[in-house]
Amino acid sequence: MKDSMKPLSRLETSSIPCTLNGQEISLNVPPAKRLLHILRDDLEMTGTKRSCDIGRCGACMVMVDGVPVNSCLTMAYQCSGKSITTIEGVSAGGMDPIQRAFLEEGGFQCGYCTPGMIISVKALLDHNPDPTPPEIEEALSGNICRCTGYGGIKRAVQKAIEWRREAYESESVHD
Amino acid sequence: MAANAQGVAEAPFVWHPATAAEAWQLKQTLGTEGVYTAGGTLLRTQWEAGLAAMPNHLINVGEIEELHGIHIDCESGTGTLGAMITLSDLRTSPLVHASFPLLTEAARSIAAPSIRNLATIGGNVLSLVGDSLPALLIYDPVLHWHDGSNGLQESLSEWLSTAAVHAAWRERLLIAIELTQPALDSNTKRFVAYHKVGRRDAFTPSVVTAALSVQLDSDNRLSDVRLALGGGQTIPHRLELVEQFLTGKIANKKTITEVYALVVEHYEPKGDAFVPVSYRKKAAANLIASELWKAVR
Numbered sequence: 001m002k003d004s005m006k007p008l009s010r011l012e013t014s015s016i017p018c019t020l021n022g023q024e025i026s027l028n029v030p031p032a033k034r035l036l037h038i039l040r041d042d043l044e045m046t047g048t049k050r051s052c053d054i055g056r057c058g059a060c061m062v063m064v065d066g067v068p069v070n071s072c073l074t075m076a077y078q079c080s081g082k083s084i085t086t087i088e089g090v091s092a093g094g095m096d097p098i099q100r101a102f103l104e105e106g107g108f109q110c111g112y113c114t115p116g117m118i119i120s121v122k123a124l125l126d127h128n129p130d131p132t133p134p135e136i137e138e139a140l141s142g143n144i145c146r147c148t149g150y151g152g153i154k155r156a157v158q159k160a161i162e163w164r165r166e167a168y169e170s171e172s173v174h175d
Numbered sequence: 176m177a178a179n180a181q182g183v184a185e186a187p188f189v190w191h192p193a194t195a196a197e198a199w200q201l202k203q204t205l206g207t208e209g210v211y212t213a214g215g216t217l218l219r220t221q222w223e224a225g226l227a228a229m230p231n232h233l234i235n236v237g238e239i240e241e242l243h244g245i246h247i248d249c250e251s252g253t254g255t256l257g258a259m260i261t262l263s264d265l266r267t268s269p270l271v272h273a274s275f276p277l278l279t280e281a282a283r284s285i286a287a288p289s290i291r292n293l294a295t296i297g298g299n300v301l302s303l304v305g306d307s308l309p310a311l312l313i314y315d316p317v318l319h320w321h322d323g324s325n326g327l328q329e330s331l332s333e334w335l336s337t338a339a340v341h342a343a344w345r346e347r348l349l350i351a352i353e354l355t356q357p358a359l360d361s362n363t364k365r366f367v368a369y370h371k372v373g374r375r376d377a378f379t380p381s382v383v384t385a386a387l388s389v390q391l392d393s394d395n396r397l398s399d400v401r402l403a404l405g406g407g408q409t410i411p412h413r414l415e416l417v418e419q420f421l422t423g424k425i426a427n428k429k430t431i432t433e434v435y436a437l438v439v440e441h442y443e444p445k446g447d448a449f450v451p452v453s454y455r456k457k458a459a460a461n462l463i464a465s466e467l468w469k470a471v472r
Binding site (some may be wrong): 030031032033053054055056058061064067068069070072073074075077078120138139141142143 | 186187188189191215216219220223224229233235237263283286287288289290292293378
């Protein structure tokens with residue numbers, strides 16, 4: 001059997017290298033195990049939320065190589081060599097302006113969907129700092145909120161865009 | 176064996192072939208115990224819903240280089256999409272948008288960005304009911320398979336017409352989808368439209384998914400009419416009889432009224448407990464009629 005065809009099986013113990021929130025790690029898990037369960041159960045990082053389990057609600061959203069993916073749909077082997085960012089990673093250097101915008105604009109009520117929302121907004125703004133309203137709607141179309149509604153969330157995104165723009169302009173002036 | 180809270184096993188072997196030949200050989204060896212997997216989003220949904228059991232072996236085709244890449248020749252109006260191209264790649268590729276705009280719109284309407292970052296065009300096609308299919312059908316698509324020999328090419332329309340009853344294709348590996356842009360005659364314009372009608376914007380099977388491409392001259396005379404319908408559990412297909420009816424006709428109120436009746440009569444969707452066949456027929460006919468109206472406005 002060629003090396004490239006060697007299976008990653010549940011019997012292997014240290015075979016899935018990746019970066020988690022900037023730290024290089026090796027996942028010693030069954031290769032088809034869901035990233036959601038690895039994060040919450042194995043690594044005890046419970047900021048990523050479990051809800052629908054089929055990629056519909058967005059509560060379990062994480063970034064893989066800078067783009068949002070549903071961790072309930074992502075299998076361990078699909079993370080090999082990738083860079084994963086969870087909500088814990090977003091706030092590692094203190095509260096992210098996107099999180100502050102959600103707080104100030106009332107972009108949450110129970111808060112269960114909020115980590116996933118924050119991840120989707122961060123992925124959007126990192127890629128497109130000045131999105132149009134349709135682009136914001138598309139970016140958040142995989143995140144469902146079932147208690148506070150979307151008005152506050154949209155305001156929070158607009159506020160985050162403003163703050164990031166102001167921060168950029170301020171940096172440009174000082175350069 | 177490990178299982179999640181729903182009892183779905185999470186410990187199959189995962190194989191990582193480097194070439195299509197290796198993947199195909201694995202599938203022959205493993206038989207029904209092994210399943211090709213790309214993004215895995217549809218498979219996961221099926222496992223969770225109990226529609227399919229998680230197999231003992233997954234054959235990850237994501238590392239096979241020949242399944243990747245978008246190759247478009249603007250001069251000849253042809254293109255090839257690797258089966259591993261994600262729906263996000265389709266959604267954001269300026270080349271795809273310039274040459275095959277209905278695919279950009281189809282990709283935009285499927286699920287959400289986070290799923291499109293994993294899900295592939297190959298998986299959407301092989302589901303038999305994916306919403307990329309009506310858009311693809313407009314571009315004379317040809318499927319390129321690896322079948323253990325020199326490769327097999329087959330028109331998407333022909334494959335769709337028998338895929339639900341003949342399962343032999345499940346042994347093959349889809350490599351790429353070849354597309355051809357409709358040519359544009361002089362003194363004509365082309366009108367294209369893609370529409371999905373559903374009980375929700377996404378995440379639920381659509382009631383009707385329609386793709387349309389027509390050429391119009393200065394008198395609004397129609398030519399090179401291409402019309403594909405699908406949605407829900409209906410396997411998408413071109414409506415050749417309606418295309419023939421429209422070809423050479425001037426698009427006006429009379430023609431549009433007649434084509435509405437023709438679609439209601441000849442389109443044969445699959446109904447379900449939520450949306451009966453009669454409703455789907457009318458929704459499809461309304462979509463076609465309204466788009467033709469927009470084309471001549």
